Amino acid sequence: xxxxxxxSPPTDQExxxxxxxxxxxxxxxxxxxxxxxxxxNVFYLTNFANYVHERPFILVMERTGTPRFVVPKxxxxxxxxxxxxxxxxxxxxxxxxPDGERWIDSFVPLFPSGATVGVESVCPLQIYDxxxxxxxxxxxxxxxxxxxxxxxxxxxxxxxxxxxxxxxxLLDIAKPGATGAEVSAALTSGMxxxxxxxxxxxxxxxxxxxxxxQPPTVSHDPHNFTDIYMQMVxxxxxxxxxxxxxxxYGAEIERTFFLGSVPEAARKPFxxxxxxxxxxxxxxxxxxxxxxxxxxxxxxxHRAGYSDNLLHxxxxxxxxxxxxxxxxxxxYDRVIEPGMFYTIEPGVYLPGVGGFRQSDTVMTTENGNAVxxxxxxxxxxxTLPIS
Amino acid sequence: xxxxxxxSPPTDQExxxxxxxxxxxxxxxxxxxxxxxxxxNVFYLTNFANYVHERPFILVMERTGTPRFVVPKxxxxxxxxxxxxxxxxxxxxxxxxPDGERWIDSFVPLFPSGATVGVESVCPLQIYDxxxxxxxxxxxxxxxxxxxxxxxxxxxxxxxxxxxxxxxxLLDIAKPGATGAEVSAALTSGMxxxxxxxxxxxxxxxxxxxxxxQPPTVSHDPHNFTDIYMQMVxxxxxxxxxxxxxxxYGAEIERTFFLGSVPEAARKPFxxxxxxxxxxxxxxxxxxxxxxxxxxxxxxxHRAGYSDNLLHxxxxxxxxxxxxxxxxxxxYDRVIEPGMFYTIEPGVYLPGVGGFRQSDTVMTTENGNAVxxxxxxxxxxxTLPIS
Numbered sequence: 001x002x003x004x005x006x007x008s009p010p011t012d013q014e015x016x017x018x019x020x021x022x023x024x025x026x027x028x029x030x031x032x033x034x035x036x037x038x039x040x041n042v043f044y045l046t047n048f049a050n051y052v053h054e055r056p057f058i059l060v061m062e063r064t065g066t067p068r069f070v071v072p073k074x075x076x077x078x079x080x081x082x083x084x085x086x087x088x089x090x091x092x093x094x095x096x097x098p099d100g101e102r103w104i105d106s107f108v109p110l111f112p113s114g115a116t117v118g119v120e121s122v123c124p125l126q127i128y129d130x131x132x133x134x135x136x137x138x139x140x141x142x143x144x145x146x147x148x149x150x151x152x153x154x155x156x157x158x159x160x161x162x163x164x165x166x167x168x169x170l171l172d173i174a175k176p177g178a179t180g181a182e183v184s185a186a187l188t189s190g191m192x193x194x195x196x197x198x199x200x201x202x203x204x205x206x207x208x209x210x211x212x213x214q215p216p217t218v219s220h221d222p223h224n225f226t227d228i229y230m231q232m233v234x235x236x237x238x239x240x241x242x243x244x245x246x247x248x249y250g251a252e253i254e255r256t257f258f259l260g261s262v263p264e265a266a267r268k269p270f271x272x273x274x275x276x277x278x279x280x281x282x283x284x285x286x287x288x289x290x291x292x293x294x295x296x297x298x299x300x301x302h303r304a305g306y307s308d309n310l311l312h313x314x315x316x317x318x319x320x321x322x323x324x325x326x327x328x329x330x331x332y333d334r335v336i337e338p339g340m341f342y343t344i345e346p347g348v349y350l351p352g353v354g355g356f357r358q359s360d361t362v363m364t365t366e367n368g369n370a371v372x373x374x375x376x377x378x379x380x381x382x383t384l385p386i387s
Numbered sequence: 388x389x390x391x392x393x394x395s396p397p398t399d400q401e402x403x404x405x406x407x408x409x410x411x412x413x414x415x416x417x418x419x420x421x422x423x424x425x426x427x428n429v430f431y432l433t434n435f436a437n438y439v440h441e442r443p444f445i446l447v448m449e450r451t452g453t454p455r456f457v458v459p460k461x462x463x464x465x466x467x468x469x470x471x472x473x474x475x476x477x478x479x480x481x482x483x484x485p486d487g488e489r490w491i492d493s494f495v496p497l498f499p500s501g502a503t504v505g506v507e508s509v510c511p512l513q514i515y516d517x518x519x520x521x522x523x524x525x526x527x528x529x530x531x532x533x534x535x536x537x538x539x540x541x542x543x544x545x546x547x548x549x550x551x552x553x554x555x556x557l558l559d560i561a562k563p564g565a566t567g568a569e570v571s572a573a574l575t576s577g578m579x580x581x582x583x584x585x586x587x588x589x590x591x592x593x594x595x596x597x598x599x600x601q602p603p604t605v606s607h608d609p610h611n612f613t614d615i616y617m618q619m620v621x622x623x624x625x626x627x628x629x630x631x632x633x634x635x636y637g638a639e640i641e642r643t644f645f646l647g648s649v650p651e652a653a654r655k656p657f658x659x660x661x662x663x664x665x666x667x668x669x670x671x672x673x674x675x676x677x678x679x680x681x682x683x684x685x686x687x688x689h690r691a692g693y694s695d696n697l698l699h700x701x702x703x704x705x706x707x708x709x710x711x712x713x714x715x716x717x718x719y720d721r722v723i724e725p726g727m728f729y730t731i732e733p734g735v736y737l738p739g740v741g742g743f744r745q746s747d748t749v750m751t752t753e754n755g756n757a758v759x760x761x762x763x764x765x766x767x768x769x770t771l772p773i774s
Contacts, residue, residue, distance in 0.1 A: 052439075052509075053710055054703075074698045077608040094700050098678075098718035121513040122439075125524055128512050137512055181583065196568065200616055221464040229587055291485075311461045313481050316441075323440055331485035 003363070003372065005161055006154030007199045010047055014151045015085030019045055021144045023063050029138055031118035033111060034061045037127050038120050040321050041141035042069075043248060047084040049206035050075075055095040056103050058127060060110045070107050082203065104130050142325050147339045152249070152319065153363065156341060158198075159251035160361050160372040162191050163242045166211055167253045167375050170240050174384055176259055180212050180228045187211035187242065195246050206248035208322070213240045216263075219256075219355035222311060222347065234260045234386060237270070237354040243322045250322035252343045253373040254359035260386040262379060265353045269306070270379050273356040276300040276346035280314050284328065284344060285368045288336045294328045297346045306348050315342040318361055340364045344371075390750070390759065392548055393541030394586045397434055401538045402472035406432055408531045410450050416525055418505035420498060421448045424514050425507050427708050428528035429456075430635060434471040436593035437462075442482045443490050445514060447497045457494050469590065491517050529712050534726045539636070539706065540750060543728060545585075546638035547748050547759040549578050550629045553598055554640045554762050557627050561771055563646055567599050567615045574598035574629065582633050593635035595709070600627045603650075606643075606742035609698060609734065621647045621773060624657070624741040630709045637709035639730045640760040641746035647773040649766060652740045656693070657766050660743040663687040663733035667701050671715065671729055672755045678719045684733045685717065693735050702729040705748055727751045731758075 022045065026034055036042055036059040043049045046069065050057050057075070061067040066086045071079055073091045080089075090110065093101035108130055111117065115133040118140055128135065148156065166187045173186060188209040195202050215232055218224045219239045232238055236258030243252040256270060276297050283293045294314045301310055313329035318341045326334050328342060342364070347357030360373045376382050409432065413421055423429055423446040430436045433456065437444050445457040453473045458466055460478045467476075477497065480488035495517055498504065502520040505527055515522065535543065553574045560573060575596040582589050602619055605611045606626045619625055623645030630639040643657060663684050670680045681701045688697055700716035705728045713721050715729060729751070734744030747760045763769050 054712070054714075075610055078610045078613070081611065081613045094716060096700075096714055096716045096719040102718070119512060122511040124509040124511065125506060125515050126508040128515075129524070137516070196615065201613065204612075204615065223462055223465045224468065225591075226465070226468045226588065228583065228591065313483075325441070327441075327483055329481060329483045331489070332483040 003153050003157035005158035006151060007158060009201075010084050010151055012085050014149065015045065015047060017149065018144065019061065019067065019085065022061065022140055025140045025144060026063055026118060029118065029140065030116060031136060031138060031140070032063060032115040033133075034118040034140055035059070035123065035127065035131060036061070036120060036141050037124060038122055038141070040324070041120065041145075043206060044141060044145055044320050045085070046087060048079050048082045049203050049248065051205065056127065058103075058107060060107070068110050070103060070110075072103070108132060139325075145319055145324065146317065146326050147337050148319060148341060153339070155249040156251060156319065156361070156363075157372055159244060159246045159249045162194060162246055163244055163251045163253045164373045164375065166191050167240065167242050167255065167373075170211070170213065170242070171255070171257065171376070171384060174232055174238075174257065174259060176232055176234050176386060178232045180225070180230050183213055184211050184228070191244065191246065199247055202247040207246055209244045209246070211242045211244070213238050214355065216354040220349040220351045220353065222349060222355055222357065232259060235263050237266050237356055239355045239357055245322045248320055250318040250320070251361045251373060252318060252322060252359050253361065253375060254345060254357055255375055255382060256356050256358055257382040257384060259384055262383055263353070266356075267379070268304070269348050269350055269353065269356045272301060272304040272306065273346065273348050273358070274377075277344065277358055280328070280344045280346050281362070281369065281371070284315070284336065284342055284362060284364065286336050286338050286364055286366065290326055290328050290334050290336060291330050291332045293336075294330045294332075297328075298330065301346070301348055309348045309350055311349050312347065314346045315344055317341050318343055336364055338364050338366050390540050390544035392545035393538060394545060396588075397471050397538055399472050401536065402432065402434060404536065405531065406448065406454065406472065409448065409527055412527045412531060413450055413505060416505065416527065417503060418523060418525060418527070419450060419502040421505040421527055422446070422510065422514065422518060423448070423507060423528050424511060425509055425528075427711070428507065428532075430593060431528060431532055431707050432472075433474060435466050435469045436590050436635065438592065443514065445490075445494060447494070455497055457490060457497070459490070495519060526712075532706055532711065533704065533713050534724055535706060535728060535750075540726070542636040543638060543706065543748070543750075544759055546631060546633045546636045549581060549633055550631055550638045550640045551760045551762065553578050554627065554629050554642065554760075557598070557600065557629070558642070558644065558763070558771060561619055561625075561644065561646060563619055563621050563773060565619045567612070567617045570600055571598050571615070578631065578633065586634055589634040594633055596631045596633070598629045598631070600625050601742065603741040607736040607738045607740065609736065609742055609744065619646060622650050624653050624743055626742045626744055632709045635707055637705040637707070638748045638760060639705060639709060639746050640748065640762060641732060641744055642762055642769060643743050643745055644769040644771060646771055649770055650740070653743075654766070655691070656735050656737055656740065656743045659688060659691040659693065660733065660735050660745070661764075664731065664745055667715070667731045667733050668749070668756065668758070671702070671723065671731060671749060671751065673723050673725050673751055673753065675723045677713055677715050677721050677723060678717050680723070681715045681717045681719075684715075688733070688735055696735045696737055698736050699734065701733045702731055704728050705730055723751055725751050725753050
């Protein structure tokens with residue numbers, strides 16, 4: 001399946017449709033007003049991207065009417081430049097500020113008396129404490145984000161295209177002695193140039209790129225990137241990691257690769273990982289319970305004797321971030337729906353041998369799924385010749 | 388005053404001394420246990436840097452004994468690689484996870500019954516809600532961070548050196564037609580190379596670089612960086628902005644510069660900004676009330692008829708981030724102490740003319756202050772010849 005990539009910012013209609021989805025969930029859950037301070041949720045509902053710092057940006061939505069957005073005066077023109085959809089800007093002077101001119105002075109009067117107010121589970125305490133009325137923790141926007149709109153699919157498809165090409169470049173320049181620093185520089189500068197040439201107005205506040213690899217000495221420890229001068233070596237397993245958020249939409253691709261030769265001890269774990277991967281790709285379809293998919297995939301590793309070598313769930317989702325809910329994880333009992341995105345990445349980690357994980361960005365369809373990032377997958381293809 | 392730059396990671400003693408400062412504040416405020424989830428506070432107390440994502444990292448400190456650090460199993464080796472100071476790692480399986488293996492199952496048992504628990508004002512609601520006992524919002528670690536240790540002064544001094552040199556490079560390559568994209572690429576790649584050559588183990592999770600400029604068409608709107616292909620032009624005011632966190636420590640330098648000639652309408656605002664800047668540098672010394680410094684500096688602009696052209700406070704602090712408390716801001720009534728760091732950056736913004744702001748990173752001494760970033764300051768020096 002091919003999804004046509006989209007470059008342009010969302011339309012007012014797109015943003016309004018997302019807000020309607022949120023409003024419907026508010027109604028279902030008996031919530032009158034919703035408060036969103038998580039920058040990813042704010043971005044989803046306004047197209048305005050920011051990061052958390054001391055000056056709060058807070059979106060306050062009722063079930064009808066134009067959402068209010070509490071912002072520092074300094075940022076008004078910035079908000080105006082990026083925002084999509086109707087928005088009432090409620091400014092405050094600065095942080096900190098004298099009594100009467102603080103963010104809290106602009107924020108508190110926005111709540112009708114007696115309202116039931118929904119808040120995010122990551123809501124900062126100071127904002128939570130300031131909200132009058134009955135407060136109820138409910139991740140409504142995160143929930144609305146789980147099923148992607150056709151527009152979002154096109155944006156993610158574009159990000160998938162870029163990381164797919166960057167990964168091909170990585171395999172192309174792979175050789176003993178190549179360092180993390182040079183691989184990272186080559187791939188991220190290539191993606192930057194392409195992104196900015198395709199979309200000169202790309203939002204760098206909604207862009208981050210991670211493109212790296214781990215050599216066999218550390219690949220058993222999948223979050224160890226502490227030495228950026230780590231070098232590729234003959235043999236393997238090396239694990240490549242490309243996880244990017246490009247102008248507001250994420251994509252991920254990872255491979256387990258070897259240079260010249262495959263150590264004997266690496267053959268079985270690679271095979272078992274591939275069996276788990278194929279099963280995960282087969283099970284990730286509408287109707288399946290997410291936690292059960294993870295349990296079945298983990299069972300492949302248990303049967304192979306790798307119970308002590310598991311470090312993470314089968315999948316996280318990807319969308320307006322590179323890492324978001326829902327998750328294919330034991331203990332998480334939501335049901336997969338069409339139009340969700342998953343990284344499919346079961347992995348196994350053997351100290352002294354290395355790490356084994358391949359990840360692709362996958363979209364669920366009506367009856368199954370479509371893999372949107374592509375690259376070589378088999379041990380043969382991923383054993384690169386040393387020239 | 389010259390502060391010798393420091394490259395090396397903190398010692399156990401340095402980290403223990405910081406924790407002792409926190410413990411003393413806990414005692415003063417009647418807090419038995421403190422919970423830190425803000426990654427900057429965690430970094431300050433452990434040297435472990437991370438960013439906020441769905442897997443929580445939570446530091447739990449009592450008034451005596453080794454702090455406990457709740458972390459996902461996956462990250463244990465990463466934490467071990469970076470951490471300084473004694474730390475009991477309390478692992479949890481994954482997020483999400485089955486009952487009994489969730490972060491909350493590891494976290495909740497850490498609290499002695501009847502304890503008064505201190506939490507950050509930015510504590511995420513889900514962590515706050517999980518804490519048993521009496522909870523009290525108190526930004527103890529943020530408060531402890533306000534006065535820097537001699538080690539921290541050396542680290543910030545190093546960051547000041549790098550941004551000072553990057554700014555000299557910016558003025559060197561400034562010419563009509565230079566774009567934001569090329570200036571940013573040149574400066575950040577230069578700083579990256581130098582940082583990684585001086586400190587090959589530099590922590591990229593604690594590193595971010597922003598190096599940009601605004602041409603006169605947008606410099607009246609100081610957070611407008613939406614078009615990265617914006618070009619320098621003959622005349623001005625252009626405003627340069629370099630704010631970086633380099634291996635865990637911040638520094639900032641900004642200048643208002645012109646190419647070839649100074650428009651007549653820019654002379655008065657430049658002069659008034661310089662008067663405000665000199666006053667701010669004179670007033671920023673131990674014993675002064677922070678809000679009063681800002682009020683006096685703002686009065687310079689009010690007297691000049693610029694009351695409607697102020698958009699921000701005189702200063703934020705800088706330390707383990709590029710932007711932190713305390714603030715020289717009206718309504719903020721703390722007293723300046725020796726060993727604090729401030730960006731001194733009063734600014735004035737005139738639509739149709741441009742923005743006028745110069746920023747330096749300044750450390751308070753026993754009786755006054757020392758400016759740690761340097762560059763040309765006067766209108767003459769900052770009117771660059773066009774070759």
